[in-house]
Amino acid sequence: MKLFSFIAIIAFFTFSHAKSQDEQYKDLNISGRLLDSDKQPVLFASVALYSSGDSALIGGVTSDENGNFHVPVEKGNYFLKITYLALSEKIIPNLAVNEFNINLGVISMKADAKVLQEVTVKGEKSQMELQLDKRVFNVGKDLSNIGSNASDILNNMPSVTVDVDGNVALRGSGNVRILIDGKQSGMVGMNPAEALRQIPGDLIESIEIITNPSSRYDAEGEVGILNIVMKKNVSYGLNGSFTATAGYPSNFGASFNINYRRKKVNLIASYGNVYREGPGRGTSRQEYNSADTSFVYEQYNKRNRGGYSNNFMVGMDYFLNNRNTITGTVSFRDSRNTNNTTLEYRDFDFNNNLTKTVIRTENEKEPRTNFEAALNYIKTFERKGQSLAFTAKYILSDETEAARFNENIEGEQTAIVQRSFNTEDEKNLLFQLDYIHPFGKNGKFETGLKSSIRLLDNDFSVHQQNQALNWIIIPEFDNRLAYNEKIHAGYLMASNEFGKFFLQAGLRGEYSDILTELKKTNITNHRKYFNLFPSLHLSYKLEDMQTVQLSYSYRLSRPGFRDLLPFSNFSDSRVFRSGNPLLRPEYTHSFEAGQLLNMEKGSLLSSVYYRHRLGVVENITSVDSTGFTRITPVNLSTGDSYGFEFNLTYDPFAWWKWTANANVFRSINEGTYQDKILKSDTYSWTSRLSSKVTLFRNIDLQSSFNYRAPRKTTQGKDLAQYWIDLGLSRDILKGRGTITASVRDLFNSRKQRRIVENAGYYSKSEFQWRARQFLVTFSYRLNRSKQNEKEESNDDGGGES
Structure with a gap:
């Protein structure tokens, strides 16, 4: 009730303020039509109205799609200043407004050679931007991102890694918070790894990497936050972009992002459709020798995970006046995936003689839907920097995994037939209020409240067919x-x-306040706890070209939904991954020091960091006497991580751009499990080197090399990975269209290789989630050239924090 009253008060104040703003304008106006030297309308030119007496800015508008403009005025003496990129500025003096409107008729605007020259050499928005508590990467500048999905794009970010299962890690840690437009989203809620593959990359504007988040962000995420910023236009008139993609193995998609703005209303819509197949394969060898039992077997697997997804969003910005905006959006995602897998087990004795071959097949269908509705209200005040924002969001998600398994021994007629069902339903309700109050010359206070309620229900069962063909749980x-x-x-x-x-x-x-309950076994775990999370950021400007930053934050990582599930999937009858409903949160103290050096032809961002973690969750592999392997997460240890990271951009020539980044770190973990001490002390690094060459002003050629060094774990080690991506793009249709061709993983070398050793158990595996991929993408910009997009991206006029 209090919340309803608060919203009602805001609404009353907002509409009252809007009415008072509108009443100050009379029916008088100054109008005209802008044409260029080719007699074509000048769209979206800035028309500013000034007082003749003191040259004070009175107001202004932009010309519409026909070049027309109407400036509301009161009686008085004025002059107009009309500006537009690449056209000479136009000043119309001595406009005396008495009792009648003034129609200036057609106003001709001529090209400005000097401005045109400046536009030609004007630098485009940097691929990386540094802000106080985050790094912003504009993903469209990387050709290998075009036509890809959110998972692929994250895998190209500095210090971010995505393994073959789609799990995202930052600086070597998987405890990273993933947000959409600064807010939690059901699109990545229950199954982030798979959900990220369903988000078309063409709808993504930028990725924000926040390694030491300030207190305005949720404390969730031990190593930081990855914020995916979706595209959204607010330009006047009808604007948009359209993209189509085709690739091999099968990867077909199309998307659009459009907006239409007139005066106080901005309509926005985006849609992305993707059909994708991901053929993968892998091998492993398992050896176990103890007093109770011993076994050796090799596994060969082939899989093809594919299907289609549809992502749709529609919304409206309503500008009550210059200081009050209400935005409503509705988004819907629907996907239908299939997963076909063949596993071949070859059992050996310890003399390496083949004793048995078992074939297991899986056919899985996985429909998933996600619905989100959001309402945002933003109010700015006369004082610069003062603002109030309110957000309400409702999320409804549903996912079902239905699989059928057949397993038989070569040479025998009998077979094991099984099926599994895994349904996951989620409801999420979120309210957030943020207020910023400036003080002094550059200071400000920020405060806010947030409440979220998340309800998840998971029903899992495995059935086996008996000789009478009945299904038994x-x-x-x-x-x-x-x-x-x-x-x-x-x-x-x-x-x-x-x-x-x-x-x-x-x-x-x-x-x-978190309640976990296993309904059928009556196991309940109810936790209530309160924590304070401080944050501190310092920066010092050594000189115009150099800045030093220091930061500290205290954070936690609550167990993810999948980490709590007692079941995951039943694809592999010999290796089972399960969750742990008794997992506790991890807590982290994070320190970081960085230096930004701006150079004439580039920039260098270097940083050192240290993290101390308590209650570190690690996956523990255990084997029983039958050879059944179980992988379970437990709060195993304490951990310390030290690292050095750098991001370098260097442009030796205007047509040649280099980017390089690396993260070198040491990670120490130590704990006890079942009275055994498990520890690891590893040095490792990840790196990426990219070169982009522009030929003939409209052809871009890019190549990038990625490398991930080996890394020790508490039960073994992960071996090295490397891959190369290539991309080629050309602008056509006078800059309104772009064709891009790319190949990901040129040498088909991106494979996860892992060794696990534990008390008589040895496992070596190699797996490739998706083979080398070729892509061709065509993009078309409606009423927007490529140059327009660069200029708007360089404008700091808004956007969500």
Whole structure:
């Protein structure tokens, strides 16, 4: 009730303020039509109205799609200033407004040679931008991202890795928070690995990497936050972009992103459709020798995971006036995936003689839907930097995995027939209020409240067919998990500049109420806890070209939904991955120091970091006497990580751009499991080198090399990975269209290789999720040339934090 009253008060104040703003304008106006030297309308030119007495800015508009403009005025004396890129500025003096409108008729605007020259050499938006607490990467600048999906794009980000199962890690840690447009989203809620593959990359504007988030962000995410910013236009008139992609192995898609703005209303819509197949293969060898049992077997697997997905979003911005905006959006995603897998087990004795061959096949169907509705209200005040924002979001997700398995021994007639069902339903309700109040010259206070309620229901069962062809439930693989999560948070932050120093300090409090219940076995785990999470950011400007930053944050990582599930899937009858309903959160102290050096032809961002973690969750592999392997996450250890990271951009010539990044780190983990000490001390690194050459002004050629060094774990090690991507693009249709051809993983070398050793158990595996891929993409910009997009991207006029 209090929340409803608060919203009602905001609504009353907003509409009252809007009415008072509108009443100040009379019916008088100055109008005209803008044409260029070719007699074509000048679209979206800036028409500013100034007072003749003191040259004070009174107001302004932009010309519409026909070049027309109408400036509302009161009685008085004015002059107009009309500006547009590549055209000479036009000033119309001595406009005396009495009792009648003024129609200036056709106004001709001529090209400005000097401006045209400046436009030609004007630099485009950098692929990386550094802000106080985050790095922003504009993904469209990387040709290998065109025609791909969100998972592929993240895999190209510095310090971000995506394994063959789609799990995302930042600086070597998988405890990273993934947001969409700065907010949690059901699109990546229940199954992030698969969901990211369903988001078309053509709908993504940028990726924000936040390694030490301030208190305005959720404390969730031990190593930081990855924020995926979706494309959204607010330009006047009808604008948009259209993209079509075709590739091999099968990868076909189309998407559009459009907006239509007139005066106070901006309509937005985006849609992406993708059909994709991902053929993969792998091998492994398992050896186990103990007093109770011993076995040796090799596994060969082939799979093809594919299907289609549709992503649709429609919304509207309503500009009540210059200071109040209401935005409503509705998004829907529907996908239908299939997963066909063949596993071949070859059993050997310890003399390496083949004793038995077992074939297991899986046919899985996986429909998934996601619905989201969001309402946002933003109010800015007369004082620069003062704002109030309110967000409400409702999320409804549904996912079902239905699989059928057939397993038989070569040479025998009998077969094992099984099926599994895994349904996952989610409801999520979120409210958030943020307020910024400036003080002094450059200082500001920030405060906010947030509440989220998340309800998840998972029903999992495995059935086996008996000789009478009846389905019998396997008891140890039958349960239902109910997960209820309520998190209430509030934060307070302050920041200010002191000469060359900038200081930002904040404190966030979060109350967590989480209930996990296994319905069929009556196991309940109810946790309630309150934590305070401080953050501190310092920066010092050494000189115009150099800045130093220091930061600290305290964070936690709650177990993910999949980590709590007692079941995952039943594809492999000998290796089973299960969750742990008793997992506790991890806590992390994170420190970072960085330096940004701007050079004449590039920039270098270098940083060192340290993280101390408590209750580190690691996957533990155990084997029973039958040879059945179980992989389960447990709160195993404490951990310390040290690292050095750099991002270098260097442009030796205007037509040649280099980017390089590397993350070198040491990770130490130590803990006890079943009275055994497990520890690891590893040095490793990840790196990426990219070169982009522009030929004949409209052809771009890019190549990139990625390398991930070996890494030790508490039960073995991950071996090295490397791959090369190539891309070629050309602008056509006077800059409104672009054709791009690319190949990902040129040498088909991106494979996950892993060794696990534990008390008589040895496993070596190699797996490739998707083979080398070729892509061709065509993009067309409606009422927007490529140059327009560069200019708008360089404009700092808005966007969500």
